[in-house]
Amino acid sequence: MQRELSVGEVAERSGVAVSTLHFYEARGLIRSRRTAGNQRRYPREILRRIAVIRVAQRAGIPLATIAAALATLPEGRTPDASDWQALSQAWRADLDARITRLTRLRDQLDGCIGCGCLSMQACPLRNPRDELGAEGPGPRLLDPG
Amino acid sequence: MQRELSVGEVAERSGVAVSTLHFYEARGLIRSRRTAGNQRRYPREILRRIAVIRVAQRAGIPLATIAAALATLPEGRTPDASDWQALSQAWRADLDARITRLTRLRDQLDGCIGCGCLSMQACPLRNPRDELGAEGPGPRLLDPG
DNA sequence: TCTTGACCTCAACTTTACTCGAGGTTCTAG
DNA sequence: CTAGAACCTCGAGTAAAGTTGAGGTCAAGA
Numbered sequence: 001m002q003r004e005l006s007v008g009e010v011a012e013r014s015g016v017a018v019s020t021l022h023f024y025e026a027r028g029l030i031r032s033r034r035t036a037g038n039q040r041r042y043p044r045e046i047l048r049r050i051a052v053i054r055v056a057q058r059a060g061i062p063l064a065t066i067a068a069a070l071a072t073l074p075e076g077r078t079p080d081a082s083d084w085q086a087l088s089q090a091w092r093a094d095l096d097a098r099i100t101r102l103t104r105l106r107d108q109l110d111g112c113i114g115c116g117c118l119s120m121q122a123c124p125l126r127n128p129r130d131e132l133g134a135e136g137p138g139p140r141l142l143d144p145g
Numbered sequence: 146m147q148r149e150l151s152v153g154e155v156a157e158r159s160g161v162a163v164s165t166l167h168f169y170e171a172r173g174l175i176r177s178r179r180t181a182g183n184q185r186r187y188p189r190e191i192l193r194r195i196a197v198i199r200v201a202q203r204a205g206i207p208l209a210t211i212a213a214a215l216a217t218l219p220e221g222r223t224p225d226a227s228d229w230q231a232l233s234q235a236w237r238a239d240l241d242a243r244i245t246r247l248t249r250l251r252d253q254l255d256g257c258i259g260c261g262c263l264s265m266q267a268c269p270l271r272n273p274r275d276e277l278g279a280e281g282p283g284p285r286l287l288d289p290g
Numbered sequence: 291t292c293t294t295g296a297c298c299t300c301a302a303c304t305t306t307a308c309t310c311g312a313g314g315t316t317c318t319a320g
Numbered sequence: 321c322t323a324g325a326a327c328c329t330c331g332a333g334t335a336a337a338g339t340t341g342a343g344g345t346c347a348a349g350a
Contacts, residue, residue: 017309102204106244183346
């Protein structure tokens with residue numbers, strides 16, 4: 001079996017900076033054992049954990065949310081495929097929603113910005129949730145939906 | 146014809162905070178006339194401009210980029226449909242790329258995080274640009290692609 | 291006229307996700 | 321055993337996109 005990895009080794013093999021690993025540790029995303037000389041040592045599983053973190057980030061999930069999700073992994077034993085699968089289920093839903101939102105936006109973009117309807121109350125871009133006229137003073141731009 | 150609008154009116158009708166309008170002005174995204182008493186006054190077209198800004202933001206485009214795009218609008222005359230259309234063309238391409246990236250990520254998420262392949266060199270999530278083995282020391286997580 | 295609400299500027303603070311540097315320790319190879 | 325690489329902590333800095341507050345002015349109704 002390979003031995004434990006130092007921060008520098010983890011940085012090199014994971015592609016994230018040493019400072020980022022420190023940062024992730026401070027944020028509770030990863031943990032490390034310390035040597036007698038106070039240096040960090042990681043098991044090889046750390047690489048998968050970091051890979052998962054980066055994947056989730058690419059999906060647009062904030063670190064705090066990722067940290068919360070990782071906290072649901074089992075303490076003590078090394079997470080197995082089904083543990084990781086559970087995480088990916090949750091993130092997939094998030095990703096689906098994000099894609100849907102962007103796709104809807106794209107489908108409306110040409111027709112809407114270009115045509116002049118932004119000046120009219122019925123424009124779906126101005127009222128992305130179709131909450132038009134529900135109440136309040138005149139047309140408004142609603143929150144990003 | 147309606148008269149000009151004050152910041153408060155613009156804020157109310159556009160749904161963005163007054164402080165945000167100040168901020169957009171500082172960033173060059175919008176402009177205003179000043180009254181004798183130094184208060185901001187906007188033509189009604191400002192509402193469309195703000196609507197376009199918010200739409201672009203929802204598409205994930207940073208303000209600096211939006212400002213650059215808005216700067217290509219004609220000086221002097223009020224932008225017409227074809228002016229706005231030109232903007233939306235550029236942003237649509239951006240949006241398409243973003244959607245493609247997220248979709249690819251989603252399609253790989255279950256199969257990849259869940260299955261254990263993150264520990265293997267061939268995993269597309271770890272090597273989103275298929276740059277594996279090109280060089281360098283071992284597997285790495287590449288930049289968000 | 292007076293008061294209240296809207297407006298003004300400018301500086302400082304917030305959050306997210308990091309990076310950088312200073313000052314000091316540990317580890318490893320020659 | 322010593323040089324230099326790698327490591328440590330902690331504080332500060334960065335960028336984006338705003339928000340908040342202090343201190344002061346403007347405008348409209350009673």
